[in-house]
Amino acid sequence: MHTSQETNPTPTGRGVAGAHGATAPAPDPAGAPTFAHEDVLPRVPLPTLEESCERFLAWCAPLLTAEERAATEAEVAAFAAEGGVGRTLQAALAEYDASEGVHSWLDTFWPYRYLGRRDRIALNANFFFLFQDVEGVEGAQDDQGAQSVQDGQGVRDSEVRDPDQPQVERAAGLIAGAVHYKRLLDQERVPPLVQRGQPQSMEQNKYLFSTTRIPGPEQDTVRAPYTAQWPGPSRARHIVVFHRGHMFRLDVIGPDGTPHSLADLTAGLRAVRAAGAQPPAPDTSVGHLTTMARAEWAAARDALLACHPRNAAALDDVETALFCLCLEDFAPADTQQACDELLYGDRGNRWFDKALSLIVFADGRAGVNVEHCELDGTTILSFVDAVLGTPASEHASRAGARTQGAPTPRPIHFELDAALRAQVRSAADAFAEYGENTATRTVSFDDFGAQHAKSLRVSPDAFVQLAYQLAHQRAKGRLGATYESIATRQYRRGRTEAMRVVTPRIQRFVAAMEDPAADAATRRAALRSAADQHVTRARECQLGQAPEQHLWELELIQRRRGAELGVAEQPALYRSPGWVIMRDDYLSTSSAPSAHIQYFGFGSTSPRCIGVAYVLLPDHFHVYLSTPRPVADQMHAFAAELRTAVAEMRALLNAPE
Incomplete structure (x- = not known):
């Protein structure tokens, strides 16, 4: 649910992660008009082909076997080579980005991504907030x-x-x-x-x-x-x-x-x-x-x-x-x-x-x-x-x-x-x-929140994302592709960027937590290292330095204009193990930090995905989970393991170093 228009499920992204630190001042008639900055905001940066290909290989690598990595690397090399189809598609995108009236190279991408989907939007794409109760x-x-x-x-x-x-x-x-x-x-x-x-x-x-x-x-x-x-x-x-x-x-x-x-x-x-x-x-x-x-x-x-x-x-x-x-x-x-x-x-x-x-x-x-x-x-x-x-x-x-x-x-x-x-x-x-046929679950942590994570000297979002990975490993026996929505509204017409959460350091953190021989110092060092890498990647996404949407738009250009550009067939990159596996969600996550809502939720993004919508506030942490009913047992196991993971990580960081 939250699938793309394609056969390969892809999250749509609710676009609320990365909102921490935002301020919404009371209306002030003397202040700047609401839309005053729209035409002077910086444009979404268009990555180079080389940058996105390099990042794509780094992002998908932790999810691949050696054989799958090699196959993906070969397709990326062919795609980005001098005279390769990637160069042609990138040139067409750059030309579009520079065209009069275009606000962003994503101007065509967003309507396709959302309006082009052909399945039902009810439960699959729409999202909800449950408000805080009023007095009485x-x-x-x-x-x-x-x-x-x-x-x-x-x-x-x-x-x-x-x-x-x-x-x-x-x-x-x-x-x-x-x-x-x-x-x-x-x-x-x-x-x-x-x-x-x-x-x-x-x-x-x-x-x-x-x-x-x-x-x-x-x-x-x-x-x-x-x-x-x-x-x-x-x-x-x-x-x-x-x-x-x-x-x-x-x-x-x-x-x-x-x-x-x-x-x-x-x-x-x-x-x-x-x-x-x-x-x-x-x-x-x-x-x-x-x-x-x-x-x-x-x-x-x-x-x-x-x-x-x-x-x-x-x-x-x-x-x-x-x-x-x-x-x-x-x-x-x-x-x-x-x-x-x-x-x-x-x-x-x-x-x-x-x-x-x-x-x-x-x-x-x-x-x-x-x-x-x-x-x-x-x-x-x-x-x-x-x-x-x-x-x-x-x-x-x-x-x-x-x-x-x-x-x-x-x-x-x-x-x-x-x-x-x-x-x-x-x-x-x-x-x-x-x-x-949809199974859901609420999980509340009323004794843990963002302030607790900060007191442990770790990014709150990094803490919970690491907890999701540890819980997923224990519930399903493996790590899997994980999506997190990152807001990019500091750019003109900015919406969201797609962040892929699983990194090599997260792999090492989970392995350390699962290794009976690993001592507390080793686990703690792995946790902090993984959290640091998570924060770095999130910042890169906020700056538009992420590969997925860029490469996806190049694919869409081929679909729309392939004959005109002399790229008649879909490039093999988009059938490579890395592209397919990186975008096949096991977890689809997004955050909504507001003291006025109790829960935030959306549907899952594939037949085996768990949708994870969370409200992380200073003193509490509420999660709404959704998944197809045939795999409901795995979702409930994930919920139970999430409680254990949060408790273990808190204890680990609280212990004397």
């Missing part, structure tokens, strides 16, 4: 030493007294915060993010609101503001609210552009709950269609448009909405279920193509599901921190919200024929089965 909403936690709800079913006394109070109040507050953030963006009053003194690209913020991925037969497109088709920020005033598979258009901004008050929003949401109290007619919840593989959903969308003229208006309501709000009619029994529902819950209550879908459960717990094609985790973290870091009443006040009367929810109705109803039913059944 205490979610049950996971089985790793946490608190469960009183009756075991996740239903609280407060709900018995007033069943919808926690939900509608939380949802109204989230709407108010989101609308305030949008108004600040429209006025360019969200200060540019700064990380370690460097301004970061804010371009992705243009895709937070009124942005929808549109399925296509061969490649998807994006309907969004700030484009030639839709200049400037979105002027939409409505959101789409889901409840029990019903869809409603709800205005959250008045006709004069003034946001509705919290009381108005609460009343409007109560009206939605009342109007959607009964489930819709069977096979009519069109949101199910967004769980289909992309080409199938594209054909179904065309069928919707052809079925009845009113369907175009219904799609327009959904696609132009500021965001989706999904009101669930149940309270999850525990944190594990809450995370799973945020990742792949459905019941027709989602539109997975929408950039932002805020999800609020019956007990007031909440989170967000994010469509990934234009948004990485760093951008969502800034949005979430802004929304959750300020009380809802203050958001409403700062946005100038006032009472205008409760907005009236208007049903969004699709006309469906028998064939479309059958497709809705089929999509619902197929996605339910797909979700059932």
Whole structure:
């Protein structure tokens, strides 16, 4: 899951690792405009062919046998030789990078990587955040030493007294915060993010609101503001609210552009709950269609448009909405279920193509599901921190919200024929089965966090990545290709870089930990050495000094322009053991450091991969794991070994040296 468009699974990268040290200051009208730095940020550096080939060989070598290394080295030499096809492809990429209007040599790469994928994006590509609970909403936690709800079913006394109070109040507050953030963006009053003194690209913020991925037969497109088709920020005033598979258009901004008050929003949401109290007619919840593989959903969308003229208006309501709000009619029994529902819950209550879908459960717990094609985790973290870091009443006040009367929810109705109803039913059944075939697990370390790692004089991210490798070796009996997403937003239109974690020093560290004859000093030295190499590689990735995306884009140039360039066949490099094995994930990892979220998660990237999404904060460390159910036992073994690995590494570094 999180596969690429190719047959070889490749992680998409949530793009939040490397966000440590970022600051998101309070909006300041006197500060720099939000997009002030976009055209003066440095360009993503284009590596030379020699640099990427050399790095590729170094990165894949630890995963290969001697025979596989030799075969890979031979293909790299042929690819990079004078007169070789690599030179031709590199020249074409350099020419493109220098072309007028091109912001980065990755400008074509990113749409292909995200919009070109043909499998379903629900669970496979979208990611989620589970928000921290607000006062009075205490979610049950996971089985790793946490608190469960009183009756075991996740239903609280407060709900018995007033069943919808926690939900509608939380949802109204989230709407108010989101609308305030949008108004600040429209006025360019969200200060540019700064990380370690460097301004970061804010371009992705243009895709937070009124942005929808549109399925296509061969490649998807994006309907969004700030484009030639839709200049400037979105002027939409409505959101789409889901409840029990019903869809409603709800205005959250008045006709004069003034946001509705919290009381108005609460009343409007109560009206939605009342109007959607009964489930819709069977096979009519069109949101199910967004769980289909992309080409199938594209054909179904065309069928919707052809079925009845009113369907175009219904799609327009959904696609132009500021965001989706999904009101669930149940309270999850525990944190594990809450995370799973945020990742792949459905019941027709989602539109997975929408950039932002805020999800609020019956007990007031909440989170967000994010469509990934234009948004990485760093951008969502800034949005979430802004929304959750300020009380809802203050958001409403700062946005100038006032009472205008409760907005009236208007049903969004699709006309469906028998064939479309059958497709809705089929999509619902197929996605339910797909979700059932995914195993997940939450793991919490409430006595360990980034500050503890720093006190042991080791990089927090390096510490946990080494722990993942040791746990994987013990759970599966081997090391395997591991992906970590590294943010590169200090560059113009920067997104992420693909880091491959397994290094020779990590191999030596794991070997030392598994060697009964190795003493503590040897193990400790191996740990520190591996951590240092990890930090060095992460810094190189942040500087754009990584081979994978560069070489991948050269391959894509051959696919797009091979005949024109005289490179008719795929270069053998891309069938070499090194290329195939380095990109066949056993672990796909990404970090989301924010005090406002409990868990972050995404699907795994291959039939044997474990997706590892983690929230590493100063005093605690939360992990969400996912993998295909046939290999669930290995994931649970990994979770158990991760606890042991963290404890052993802490003890090792705590011991006198």
